[in-house]
Amino acid sequence: MFENLSERLGGVFDRLTKQGALSEDDVRTALREVRVALLEADVSLPVARQFIKAVEKKATGAAVTKSVTPGQQVVKIVHDELIAVLAGEDGDPGKLRIDSPPAPILMVGLQGGGKTTTTAKLAKRLKERDGKKVLMASLDVNRPAAMEQLAILGQQIGVDTLPIVKGEDPVAIAKRAKTQAGLGGYDVYMLDTAGRLSIDEELMAQVEAVRDVANPRETILVVDGLTGQDAVHTAENFDNRIGITGVVLTRMDGDGRGGAALSMRAVTGKPIKFVGLGEKMDALETFEPDRVAGRILGMGDIVALVEKA
Amino acid sequence: IMGRSQGEGAVARRVLDDEMLEQLEELLIASDMGVDTALRVTSNIAEGRFGKRLSSLEIKQALASEIARVMEPVARPLPLYPKKPQVVLVVGVNGSGKTTTIGKLASQFKAAGKQVVIAAGDTFRAAAVEQLQVWGERANVPVLTAPEGSDPASLAFDAMTKAQADGADLLMIDTAGRLQNRQDLMEELAKIVRVIRKKDPDAPHNTLLVLDATTGQNALSQVETFRKLADVSGLVMTKLDGTAKGGVLVALADKFGLPIHAIGVGEQIEDLAPFDPEEFAAALTGLDTE
Ligand SMILES: Nc1nc2c(ncn2[C@@H]2O[C@H](COP(=O)(O)OP(=O)(O)OP(=O)(O)O)[C@@H](O)[C@H]2O)c(=O)[nH]1
Ligand SMILES: Nc1nc2c(ncn2[C@@H]2O[C@H](COP(=O)(O)OP(=O)(O)OP(=O)(O)O)[C@@H](O)[C@H]2O)c(=O)[nH]1
Ligand SMILES: [Mg+2]
Ligand SMILES: [Mg+2]
Numbered sequence: 001m002f003e004n005l006s007e008r009l010g011g012v013f014d015r016l017t018k019q020g021a022l023s024e025d026d027v028r029t030a031l032r033e034v035r036v037a038l039l040e041a042d043v044s045l046p047v048a049r050q051f052i053k054a055v056e057k058k059a060t061g062a063a064v065t066k067s068v069t070p071g072q073q074v075v076k077i078v079h080d081e082l083i084a085v086l087a088g089e090d091g092d093p094g095k096l097r098i099d100s101p102p103a104p105i106l107m108v109g110l111q112g113g114g115k116t117t118t119t120a121k122l123a124k125r126l127k128e129r130d131g132k133k134v135l136m137a138s139l140d141v142n143r144p145a146a147m148e149q150l151a152i153l154g155q156q157i158g159v160d161t162l163p164i165v166k167g168e169d170p171v172a173i174a175k176r177a178k179t180q181a182g183l184g185g186y187d188v189y190m191l192d193t194a195g196r197l198s199i200d201e202e203l204m205a206q207v208e209a210v211r212d213v214a215n216p217r218e219t220i221l222v223v224d225g226l227t228g229q230d231a232v233h234t235a236e237n238f239d240n241r242i243g244i245t246g247v248v249l250t251r252m253d254g255d256g257r258g259g260a261a262l263s264m265r266a267v268t269g270k271p272i273k274f275v276g277l278g279e280k281m282d283a284l285e286t287f288e289p290d291r292v293a294g295r296i297l298g299m300g301d302i303v304a305l306v307e308k309a
Numbered sequence: 310i311m312g313r314s315q316g317e318g319a320v321a322r323r324v325l326d327d328e329m330l331e332q333l334e335e336l337l338i339a340s341d342m343g344v345d346t347a348l349r350v351t352s353n354i355a356e357g358r359f360g361k362r363l364s365s366l367e368i369k370q371a372l373a374s375e376i377a378r379v380m381e382p383v384a385r386p387l388p389l390y391p392k393k394p395q396v397v398l399v400v401g402v403n404g405s406g407k408t409t410t411i412g413k414l415a416s417q418f419k420a421a422g423k424q425v426v427i428a429a430g431d432t433f434r435a436a437a438v439e440q441l442q443v444w445g446e447r448a449n450v451p452v453l454t455a456p457e458g459s460d461p462a463s464l465a466f467d468a469m470t471k472a473q474a475d476g477a478d479l480l481m482i483d484t485a486g487r488l489q490n491r492q493d494l495m496e497e498l499a500k501i502v503r504v505i506r507k508k509d510p511d512a513p514h515n516t517l518l519v520l521d522a523t524t525g526q527n528a529l530s531q532v533e534t535f536r537k538l539a540d541v542s543g544l545v546m547t548k549l550d551g552t553a554k555g556g557v558l559v560a561l562a563d564k565f566g567l568p569i570h571a572i573g574v575g576e577q578i579e580d581l582a583p584f585d586p587e588e589f590a591a592a593l594t595g596l597d598t599e
Binding site for chain 1: 335338339340341343344402403404405406433434435436439440442443444486488489490491521522523524525526527530548550551552553554556557576
């Protein structure tokens with residue numbers, strides 16, 4: 001649907017290189033194409049702006065202006081910088097802090113982002129890869145059949161869920177989960193919460209209260225990988241209000257460009273830990289910055305391609 | 310970006326120059342309108358105004374009326390036909406709000422005196438049926454179900470038979486969420502449509518694609534593919550009660566011209582509103598807070 005970065009830059013540089021060596025202005029023209037490519041990939045505007053500023057210096061250097069393949073040079077610089085931002089400094093994206101059992105993990109996010117599904121996927125992973133005993137509890141008293149949904153998933157993956165008690169509020173459920181996790185000898189207990197808008201004062205206060213009861217070791221923001229410009233608001237509001245420790249991007253099995261990944265990382269500074277790649281319980285993978293970087297640029301896995309540049 | 314001039318009072322005027330146009334473009338891009346459409350909208354309002362001194366209010370009004378002009382032709386309620394049953398198939402990617410929207414629509418039709426039946430065509434997702442059953446109770450409408458894992462097309466066929474026998478006015482069919490790049494799942498949808506047509510060659514009379522307002526430019530690909538494979542006749546956009554502005558609807562109106570029947574503005578049964586181009590444009594440009 002949209003041109004990828006290489007195609008965009010190809011057009012610009014073909015025009016420019018005919019005139020001989022490139023000037024700094026020429027490179028700035030090219031960076032405007034980079035900006036459009038990022039915006040079409042759904043990178044949030046303020047993040048895209050900041051990103052362009054960061055690559056501008058590198059791109060106006062001699063490596064680009066004197067290059068016979070300036071387009072590829074710019075692609076490489078942009079690609080490297082994307083990976084650097086996406087990866088951040090804290091390695092180990094596929095790890096969760098689950099020391100001192102029972103370790104609470106709080107799952108939060110907007111409506112329909114994939115929290116319940118991701119809760120179960122993570123539980124399955126913790127159980128199978130790390131041999132942990134996991135308890136899942138649904139604190140979603142809003143959405144019809146939300147608790148049943150988690151209970152069914154629990155059965156499917158062989159992970160216990162906290163028995164459903166109708167009429168309990170989320171804070172009371174969190175307390176019961178904590179007690180049950182302690183008594184039952186669980187290593188981890190996961191709290192799946194109702195979807196909420198980041199501007200919904202009442203529901204944001206409620207999840208704060210849940211956090212204060214559970215003192216989570218990880219607070220995971222679950223975000224739809226197809227999210228557009230709204231990513232900055234969601235990231236900022238949830239992080240400011242609840243304090244997240246990591247992000248899971250869902251629906252990365254779609255054909256979206258995944259620019260929300262960059263927005264999330266840039267705004268919160270918190271690591272993207274996993275990506276959801278489908279509805280099935282094993283469709284969860286460790287976040288890989290280079291793959292997502294190529295995707296944001298619309299070029300798939302371009303590591304091989306730019307190494308030649 | 311308009312905040313600054315607002316601080317100086319609504320009468321402060323600025324020249325509509327390139328810099329200003331770029332700022333307006335960014336305001337629109339930040340609403341998910343997409344770069345191309347944002348450029349087109351701003352250049353349309355620049356016509357006849359470029360170089361003039363305008364107040365921030367005047368600029369927002371110009372932008373809003375240009376957007377409302379684009380959206381006017383697609384603001385159309387769900388058409389009702391003298392068919393029994395009129396079949397409404399509801400499709401979309403995962404988590405966009407299909408099931409909730411069916412509950413809301415069923416309640417509205419019921420209130421309008423229609424006899425409504427719902428078919429729980431999501432036989433895949435955990436507790437999808439239970440979720441829809443709750444909505445059926447809330448709307449006071451019967452819900453036809455099939456066991457988890459069974460073929461949704463055969464449920465649709467049974468539902469057609471039942472709705473015809475009961476003389477229902479409307480049959481609303483929920484479907485499992487599916488990403489448009491999943492060919493197997495898109496084919497499953499096409500099969501549902503084929504089976505429905507065995508019962509009534511004109512059905513489904515409406516195929517609603519439910520879009521999530523937080524979705525960015527991928528909505529274009531969603532509409533393109535669902536339209537091709539499932540004959541989408543209209544759109545509903547949900548979650549417009551949040552911080553997302555749904556600007557991609559402008560790009561969609563421009564490109565596909567599909568009617569927008571309603572918008573979701575909350576999780577409660579009454580939170581479904583008609584699509585109002587002026588209100589939408591005002592919210593998108595920030596005119597509503599002026
Ligand atoms: N294709 C795909 N679908 C996903 C993925 N993760 C979740 N889903 C689907 O997205 C839909 C919503 O997922 P849920 O887990 O119910 O989302 P939620 O955030 O718990 O929703 P609420 O509780 O209503 O806020 C379901 O249809 C899931 O099967 C993913 O990585 N890929
Ligand atoms: N704030 C808000 N939430 C909504 C709106 N519409 C739906 N939701 C919420 O979004 C979540 C997903 O809605 P569903 O109706 O289950 O979505 P779906 O498309 O049927 O999901 P799948 O069947 O899993 O693909 C639920 O938590 C709903 O309450 C809306 O207009 N505003
Ligand atoms: Mg949930
Ligand atoms: Mg559903």
